[in-house]
Amino acid sequence: MTGGIGFSRQGTQSFQDNLNLKNFRQKVSPYPSIKRTTEGVDIIGLQESINHRNKRAKSALIQSWIVLLLIFTVVFTCLAALLFG
16 A cells, blocks of 8 residues: 555655755854854843842752752651651
8 A cells, every 4th residue: 555666766766855955955053153252241230140040049949948848847747647646
């Protein structure tokens, strides 16, 4: 049910066309060629943005420790209730 020999020839030709297509396309660099400079950049705003990001990361870390502590407290409370209750 493949459609005969023509189907296989058509598939082979399509594969060969796709393989040859890479020779016609330009190579794209994963990195932009424009280098970042500090010309025209608001240094104070950039520093405030970095500080804000660091504060949020620290806050998220503290929150995760609090949640972890609460989970352990609940688990140990349940274990103590089962063992001594």
